[in-house]
Amino acid sequence: SNHSVLVCDIQGVRDYWTDAQVHSTDGKGHGLGNCGIQGIRRFAETHVCNEICKQLGLPRMDAGAPAGGSRPGGARQPAKGASTVLA
DSSP, X not given: OTTOEEEEOOEEETTEEEOOEEXXXXXXXXXXXXXXXXXXXXXXXXXXXXXXXHHHXXXXXXXXXXXXXXOSSOOOOOOTTOOEEEX
């Protein structure tokens, strides 16, 4: 998607994932929960990279930081087991 879609709030068991929340840069499609750029910004402000981010090799959402590190500034922790994929 050339970084135009953020998939977050993924739930499930093992490799069966459900209830993903999708925010896109144009705010179109992906259901009523697509909050567009505002949703992406809100997520980026509160996300704390975790072991899942590191295992997936996801890029940091703050420029220049290594993948899988922790977010500086005491940002709020996401729900336990929550993960993020910026596609």
